Amino acid sequence: TDLFESPDYYLIDELLTDEHKLIRQTVREWVKKEVSPIIEDYAQRAEFPKHLLKGLAELGAFGPTIPEEYGGAGLDYMAYGIMMQEIERGDSGIRSTASVQGSLVMYPIYAYGSEEQKKKYLPKLAAGELIGCFGLTEPDHGSNPGGMVTNFKDAGDNYLLNGAKMWISNAPFADIAIVWAKDEQGKIHGLIVERGMEGFTTPETHGKWSLRASATGELVFDNVKVPKENLLPNVSGIKGPLGCLNQARYGIAWGALGAAMDCYDAALRYAKERVQFDKPIAGFQLQQKKLAEMITEITKGQLLVWRLATLKNENRATPAQISMAKRNSVETALNIAREARQILGGMGITGDYPIMRHMMNLESVITYEGTHDIHLLITGMDVTGIDAFK
């Protein structure tokens, strides 16, 4: 079979349990059967393959770490990471949908919601019966979400929400949105906004060259009446949304390595088969340098995320450690995609191979969930104690 094998140069599989390996196999087979055959076509047409939502839910990819009593898969963080790696090997856009649903919609309801909110929304979100999106970024506030202007005021029976969010994954078809907005005192809170509420619209963003198989849109709030019971009661301040980002960034640290592995796998196979000057191009030193550096960087990345998963399972992973891994994995993946593309020569630019699609996707992944620069500054602040953001 040509089922993708993840490179395992340092025998890291020995550090995984049988359950982890079984989960990986299950997701890998699903990706091979359901994602790989169709994804290029959907990406070319700039359409999200909605029919995959059910399969993602069945895999447990929506809220893998949310306890089973709320419909989640009740798995550990290693399992969550492995799932994201395999899904992003298929496509970053599909992984984005899983990240948003699990880490940015289910997680805040689980961590900051009331018991009623958890019971009302989590099982349906886990089953894919409801799809959510996460509205933090605004047109004028991306890296600095604390400056947001979207706001709500007390209007007696409900809150009145005004403002706009931009670049929101899944917005065009989401049933609910976790929206971060300021109250009259300027304190940030999370609100559950539902499709159908008057004054709430979700225009789609067109013309993307990246994450084409993922739907992106705006969230526009024009005097939207939000019931008071839709406010997440147990958090206020920017640490609310940032706490969700830790979860998603952790998944991306694993996921981007999946995209890197797929590019490496395609380049290695091609290099061994493609003959120029009467010799497989894999036999030329310049191509070997590329492949050797790819596997070195993948191996380093694998060890980093494995250790991060262990810390996360023990509730010891710091946000700065997560930033380092997100930044490193995405940079590794993007560099590998660029080198792998060259190994394929002209074929590398076609949709017959996944590399160009991964490369373009990764241009979003290196920007969303905190840009490459922002994560560097987080590391810089962590080691120096000095904030260089402002």
Ligand code: TGC
């Ligand atoms: P700062 O003054 O540093 O901190 C304010 C409070 O927040 C706490 N905090 C965190 N808490 C939990 N997790 C984290 N990662 C945290 N980082 C900071 C901090 O301890 C403090 O707490 P307290 O109790 O003292 O009040 O905050 P700042 O406003 O200066 O922000 C710092 C900065 C720049 C690092 C932050 O704003 C940032 O990370 N910016 C990047 C924005 C970003 O990542 N946006 C992502 C939007 S969502 C998205 O892209 C989804 S893509 C989805 C997909 O398709 O996968």
Ligand code: FAD
């Ligand atoms: P800006 O913040 O304007 O940054 C522009 C440049 O300036 C960057 O290079 C940045 O690194 C640099 N910069 C900014 N501040 C500093 C500084 N202090 N020091 C040095 N350099 C700095 N957001 C959501 O809320 N929900 C989503 O679901 C979501 N999905 C997304 C999907 C896609 C496809 C994309 C592209 C984005 C998505 N985002 C989402 C938004 C994403 O999180 C933001 O694009 C990102 O946080 C950066 O914000 P910005 O685009 O406004 O860039």
